[in-house]
Amino acid sequence: MLTRELLLFRTRDAKLRPTFVRRDDPALLALAGELIASVEAGRSQSRDEVEETLALRAGAHARPKVARGLVKLLVDRMRFDEPAEGAMEARAVTFREAARVRLALPAGASVEHYEERLAALLPQPLSELREALYADLPGHRALLDWEALDPAELLDRYNLALAQGPLFDARRLTLRARAPELLRVRKVLRWLKFCRLVAEVRREGEDWVLEVEGPGAMLSLQKKYGLQLANFLSVVPVLARWQLTAALETPRRRVTLVLDEKDPLVSPHGSALGHIPPEVASLAEGFEDAEWELDLLPLPRNVGATGLCVPDVTFRHRQTRREVALELFHAWHAGPLARRLEELRSRPDEGLLLGVDRALAKGTQERETLEAHPQVVLFHGFPSAKRLRARLSP
Numbered sequence: 001m002l003t004r005e006l007l008l009f010r011t012r013d014a015k016l017r018p019t020f021v022r023r024d025d026p027a028l029l030a031l032a033g034e035l036i037a038s039v040e041a042g043r044s045q046s047r048d049e050v051e052e053t054l055a056l057r058a059g060a061h062a063r064p065k066v067a068r069g070l071v072k073l074l075v076d077r078m079r080f081d082e083p084a085e086g087a088m089e090a091r092a093v094t095f096r097e098a099a100r101v102r103l104a105l106p107a108g109a110s111v112e113h114y115e116e117r118l119a120a121l122l123p124q125p126l127s128e129l130r131e132a133l134y135a136d137l138p139g140h141r142a143l144l145d146w147e148a149l150d151p152a153e154l155l156d157r158y159n160l161a162l163a164q165g166p167l168f169d170a171r172r173l174t175l176r177a178r179a180p181e182l183l184r185v186r187k188v189l190r191w192l193k194f195c196r197l198v199a200e201v202r203r204e205g206e207d208w209v210l211e212v213e214g215p216g217a218m219l220s221l222q223k224k225y226g227l228q229l230a231n232f233l234s235v236v237p238v239l240a241r242w243q244l245t246a247a248l249e250t251p252r253r254r255v256t257l258v259l260d261e262k263d264p265l266v267s268p269h270g271s272a273l274g275h276i277p278p279e280v281a282s283l284a285e286g287f288e289d290a291e292w293e294l295d296l297l298p299l300p301r302n303v304g305a306t307g308l309c310v311p312d313v314t315f316r317h318r319q320t321r322r323e324v325a326l327e328l329f330h331a332w333h334a335g336p337l338a339r340r341l342e343e344l345r346s347r348p349d350e351g352l353l354l355g356v357d358r359a360l361a362k363g364t365q366e367r368e369t370l371e372a373h374p375q376v377v378l379f380h381g382f383p384s385a386k387r388l389r390a391r392l393s394p
Contacts, residue, residue: 001076001230006069007165016248016255018162020264021066023155031061032070032151039074039146047080048139066158073157077147083136091133097121156266163265164233166257168226170214170246178241179206189300189310191235191269195228198329198336201300201308213335214246225332237267279382280313286385292392293318301325301352303343311352315392324392325352328383331359344375353391355383 008019021028035054042050054074058067101118119126134140149157167173177185185208192199192210200211214229236244239261246257259265284294293316300308311325329337337360344352354376361367361378370376377383377391 001227002069002072002161002165004165006065006072008065008069008162009166011253011255014255016166016257018159018166018263020159020162021155023152023159023264023266025155027062028066028070028155029151031057031067032154035067035070035074036149036151036154039078039143042143043145044142046140046142047078050078050143051075051139069158069161070154073154073161074146077149079144079146080138080141081144083141084132087132087136091136094122094129094133153268156264157268159264160234160266160268163257163259163263164230166248167214167230167233167246168223169248169250170226170229170257171249172214173210173212173229173244173246175210175212175236176204176243177208177210177239178243180208180239180241184239186299188235188239190296192232192310193312193328195232196328196330197228197232198327198333199310200336200339201310203308235267235269237261237265238269283313283382283385283388287315287389291318292316292389301349303340303347303349303352307343309340309352312355315388317392323351326355326383326388327352328355328357329360330357333357334360341373350375353377353388355379355388 010017010019034057038053038057039050042053051071054071055068058064058071061067098118101121102114105114105117115126122129177188189199189201192212197212202209212229212232214226233244236242236259241261243258243260245259248255248257280296284296287294295314295316299314300310303309309327311327314323314325316323327340329340337354337356340354344354352375354373356370356376356378358367358378358380361370367378370378377387379387
């Protein structure tokens with residue numbers, strides 16, 4: 001992700017538009033290639049050394065802000081060495097020993113004499129100790145590897161990051177998929193659940209419309225929720241025709257982010273839409289038997305008067321073909337949970353099970369109400385297969 005100072009955009013008539021770059025821009029492709037080559041050459045170098053090399057190259061470019069953005073995205077893809085266990089303690093021992101030797105020296109002793117006395121007391125040569133003294137600090141850790149990409153892909157990630165950044169201030173996001181293929185809709189909805197978002201979904205003719213609350217509408221968990229909303233945007237370009245609008249609100253401005261399929265946005269998840277979160281994969285393993293099967297790309301189902309909900313998974317009994325959908329509500333879903341419970345009161349749906357994070361049941365009365373609800377399963381982190389299996393049994 002790009003930090004705020006690296007975002008480039010224009011605002012006109014209260015509409016915010018990211019300043020996208022061309023993915024075939026020769027100068028930027030050359031820059032991206034040079035930066036990538038620097039990363040490849042920086043394996044085993046310290047983080048400070050790698051970042052300094054990249055920063056010098058970015059600062060010399062004609063478009064330094066774009067260049068610094070590319071560097072930020074590259075650094076985000078790097079994996080550095082972990083600090084050795086006991087590094088802090090070893091440093092403290094070395095410092096104490098060095099201080100003790102210095103205090104014992106006669107007045108006027110030379111540096112060479114000090115180092116000779118100190119080297120005689122330490123278990124390793126001074127040169128090696130100096131090299132490893134701060135190895136646990138972030139800037140001294142060595143670059144191990146990185147998630148490689150080519151120059152054009154780096155420019156694609158940059159354009160996507162320009163569009164994702166403003167979503168941290170979004171109060172509400174609306175996505176309209178125009179006459180989409182059903183499989184693409186299901187995959188987008190699957191990604192929505194992977195990002196642990198809950199959307200109001202409705203059909204308008206051949207279009208699908210998703211309304212998602214943004215982090216700006218919340219007082220807590222704002223940063224975490226904003227990151228998940230930005231991650232959701234990464235899958236939207238798989239739709240052939242679409243429009244996304246997001247109301248952005250900060251203390252200084254109110255504008256609307258407007259994006260559509262004409263923008264140069266490329267999804268990095270083209271071949272990975274079927275990604276299954278580890279907890280869902282674990283749940284699926286718990287149901288691998290002759291009794292139940294799981295559908296991990298469930299269809300939206302009607303709730304309330306006109307709305308649709310998007311279950312996370314659907315359980316299907318192999319013998320009777322009875323289906324039960326499971327929709328999960330995490331700590332930031334207090335509003336959507338209240339709406340869903342009200343919709344179940346007005347339009348009962350015995351085939352829908354609600355998994356509710358216990359963080360949403362802090363009060364005694366709330367907890368008792370949810371525990372007594374026949375369609376609610378409370379959980380910490382993720383509901384267990386054992387608990388769900390017990391609830392699914394007739």
